Amino acid sequence: MIVGYQNNVLGYRAGLLQNRSVIKAGRYAVLEPDGLVRNVIPGFENCDITILGSPKLGASFVDYLLTIYPEGGNLQGFGAPGEETLIYVIEGALSVGTGEQVHDLARGGFAYCPPGVKLFLHNRSGVPARAFLYKRRYVPLEGTTPYIVVGDTEAMPWTEYEGMKDVLVKDFLPKDMAFDCNFHILCFKPGASHGYVETHVQEHGAYCLSGQGMYNLDNQWFPVQKGDYIFMGAYCPQACYAVGRDEDFAYVYSKDCNRDVALSDPSC
Template sequence: MSYLNNVVGYRKDLLINRSVVKKENYVLLDPDGLVKNVIPGFENCDLTILGSPKLGASFVDYLVTIHADGKNELGFGEEGVETLFYLLEGDLEVKAGEQSYSIKKGGFVYCPPGTKLYFQNKSGEAAKAFMYKRIYKRLEGYEPYVVTGNTEAMEWTKYEGMEDVLVKDFLPKDLAFDCNFHILSFKPGASHGYIETHIQEHGAYCLNGQGMYNLDNDWIPVQKGDYIFMSAYCLQACYAVGREEDFAYVYSKDCNRDVTL
């Protein structure tokens, strides 16, 4: 067995873990103990599956480390499936369909269904990325398209008018897209304005800092490196804790579509 944190053998303490798994409701995954998964096409990569339908999600989230000369020449994505590739660390050469891009930390590529994403690490240093895939829900008269950008170059905007809670949006406000991705950042002591309850589900990867997250009215401590799944109608909100570093996470959201009966 190969582990995400590369720690094997006996520990010097009790076997404990902060993960909480309540399938079809919410999940917190502590990176300690998560395994590396083998998936065809990912060469010289360490890849861990995070959220998935087996937890109750309608999507799949991944965390992948692309080592020097790591690549995917088979392509990530398939017909009917939309994907997102978000670079957390490093430099990477990426191809979406026939278009090539050089991306750095904060760079992302959204691929509509049927457009595969390929990548290669020529930098000589390891890179790290967050990936997402989901079956696209079509809307007559609209076609999604490739979107690229870099969150490091984006301006923060106030989240619901709050000075100490800021957000960045990945995708344009366009009905062609049935999902979006955001980074939400809280200054220490800041919080959501209220406990949210909604039909949208989220997969969230914690980028910085520490927080206390309300998940279905259970207050759970979270920190950088943790993964959170929130199902539809799961009560949710958080406070940022800690002394200096902002608490921030990248997350997905389904949107712009009616409910199918």
């Protein structure tokens, strides 16, 4: 059960104060819902918003968990110059503006905005909506230009992940070098796992959508479940097993891609 501000369970607890969250800044983190706090961010009205992954944790991006109440949202526009943004609807429905276009997104819907295009949010549905929000400074590549992408993951087919029939994936963005990141939903049937412990330069921010799992982070195992957030830093060994009985373990996550590693100027 999610407790804390997200379902108004406040004040003293019946038992000891305890929490499953684990923070190893720069390497990995597991944030459970209990203990998350509201953040006040200019432009967001009639919303509960929590900053999850951020540079203070060691990430090159910022992830947010957002609850948008009726008539709430961000009508000023989200995304500073040079930043790319994405919103993924977890529950409910939102009207999402990408520049001059407006899209009605339901559960599973998403919108990606490249630098120079602000993301506008408005909940006209009459009931609260929940969403996963992302921003990152875009890394340009000469001869390419990223563009707006709007889609519905509920309508997308699943693809086998590395040939495994019980591990499935959906990709949000096209395979195009113009994009320096991508977003995926990875789904493990009960008992399924990664084929190996991955170690790579990419970093991830992942929000658990369903089920339960055991996640290997830096060769330590942590229980995770629906509602948890996981940050995986560069070169952090990582893998998971899906546990539980009847529900798939699935999460939405970001990945940096399609770019070489930049070297600092030795003269600086």
